[in-house]
Amino acid sequence: MEQDKDKPLHGPASITTEFAGESSWPLGADDSDGSYFYSVDSNRSILSDFGWNLEPVQPNRIGPDVDGLWVPAQSDLTGSVAEPIGAAAGTSSRSNNQSVSTSSSEDLPEKSTVSDEKPPPEIPRKSKKKGEKRIRQPRFAFMTKSDVDHLEDGYRWRKYGQKAVKNSPFPRSYYRCTNSKCMVKKRVERSSEDPSIVITTYEGQHCHHTVGFPRAAIITHESPFAGCHLAPTMSQIYYPVQMQRENNATFSSSVSQPCQTQDEVGGSRNVIAADDELQHPPIDEGLLGDIVPPGMRNR
DNA sequence: CGCCTTTGACCGGCGC
DNA sequence: GCGCCGGTCAAAGGCG
Numbered sequence: 001m002e003q004d005k006d007k008p009l010h011g012p013a014s015i016t017t018e019f020a021g022e023s024s025w026p027l028g029a030d031d032s033d034g035s036y037f038y039s040v041d042s043n044r045s046i047l048s049d050f051g052w053n054l055e056p057v058q059p060n061r062i063g064p065d066v067d068g069l070w071v072p073a074q075s076d077l078t079g080s081v082a083e084p085i086g087a088a089a090g091t092s093s094r095s096n097n098q099s100v101s102t103s104s105s106e107d108l109p110e111k112s113t114v115s116d117e118k119p120p121p122e123i124p125r126k127s128k129k130k131g132e133k134r135i136r137q138p139r140f141a142f143m144t145k146s147d148v149d150h151l152e153d154g155y156r157w158r159k160y161g162q163k164a165v166k167n168s169p170f171p172r173s174y175y176r177c178t179n180s181k182c183m184v185k186k187r188v189e190r191s192s193e194d195p196s197i198v199i200t201t202y203e204g205q206h207c208h209h210t211v212g213f214p215r216a217a218i219i220t221h222e223s224p225f226a227g228c229h230l231a232p233t234m235s236q237i238y239y240p241v242q243m244q245r246e247n248n249a250t251f252s253s254s255v256s257q258p259c260q261t262q263d264e265v266g267g268s269r270n271v272i273a274a275d276d277e278l279q280h281p282p283i284d285e286g287l288l289g290d291i292v293p294p295g296m297r298n299r
Numbered sequence: 300c301g302c303c304t305t306t307g308a309c310c311g312g313c314g315c
Numbered sequence: 316g317c318g319c320c321g322g323t324c325a326a327a328g329g330c331g
Contacts, residue, residue, distance in 0.1 A: 158302080158303060158304085159303070159304055159305080160304090161305095161306085162304090162305075162306075178302085178303090
């Protein structure tokens with residue numbers, strides 16, 4: 001159905017990414033009970049912690065030349081608030097805004113209950129035991145102003161589902177990392193408020209290196225997860241804060257509270273995005289540069 | 300042939 | 316208890 005949109009990001013240069021905090025798995029159209037925005041720099045460290053390297057791939061700039069992880073720059077920024085999503089979409093549509101949101105409900109060292117256990121022959125579907133709760137991995141979401149849904153992040157994904165979302169004309173796609181040992185999932189949906197915004201939500205941490213950017217995990221000195229252990233991460237650092245959600249504007253504006261709260265809580269990395277940072281992406285070399293610091297590339 | 304997407308059905312959580 | 320909804324499964328088909 002959404003085949004055009006689901007293609008990996010190759011195209012139009014207009015990509016604006018906001019990393020938005022999310023404490024509940026549903027995001028965007030539905031219940032978001034918490035949300036954080038972070039600066040680009042903190043995004044990097046956050047994503048690095050997750051072992052992520054978000055790489056919007058542009059026509060002339062395809063993966064392999066990039067390593068893709070970020071220096072965990074922290075603490076440069078002070079407590080201003082990330083620009084609201086709506087504003088990002090509207091006022092700075094050409095800037096590469098980013099704001100990250102991470103969240104975690106539980107982060108248990110166990111694997112997700114899905115798909116690893118083999119169902120007894122007599123049970124045709126669903127191996128999950130009754131009463132067994134779904135285990136949520138640490139997750140984060142980001143919003144990308146882009147024409148395409150699927151951002152290249154250096155990993156390979158297999159789509160395992162697509163669902164229509166209530167209150168949204170756009171379906172939500174579910175992806176799983178193709179690495180059999182890797183339980184990372186991601187969700188991709190389009191904002192119903194602003195169709196140009198793609199909301200991507202990651203859950204879990206990769207236990208392997210990227211496909212396209214093999215050095216990624218090595219580079220991140222703060223990424224202890226490269227070695228395939230599920231270390232406690234965001235749940236120890238970020239704290240969900242209740243927020244209202246209804247539309248992007250609300251979503252975004254309420255972010256300030258969580259950010260401040262985190263700051264107060266004293267998370268080790270609760271750096272909050274600065275407006276100017278969001279409005280003036282630190283990179284001049286296109287989207288890639290926007291995410292990967294020059295020093296981290298092309299080695 | 301292997302990998303991936305599509306898609307309808309199933310399951311569990313949650314609100315009423 | 317019931318219905319809604321999000322998330323997942325897995326068969327079928329497509330593609331390189």
